[in-house]
């Protein structure tokens with residue numbers, strides 16, 4: 887299935903063929919994991935479990951990530 891990269895919004899393949907899923911590239915994955923860590927976003931109390939999400943869980947996490955990014959964007963101004 888295709889999902890939108892939570893960092894840049896680009897459509898990317900959510901499958902074992904994409905080692906950076908749910909992100910489009912290593913760059914986005916690194917950027918996003920950094921923001922998740924700094925915002926203490928923990929899924930089911932399992933740090934580092936973001937790569938094992940179901941599509942539904944991924945969507946919820948991606949939504950949260952977008953909200954956090956939007957908040958940071960606002961507070962920067």
Ligand SMILES: [Zn+2]
Pocket residue numbers: 891892893894895896909910911914
């Ligand atoms: Zn991306």
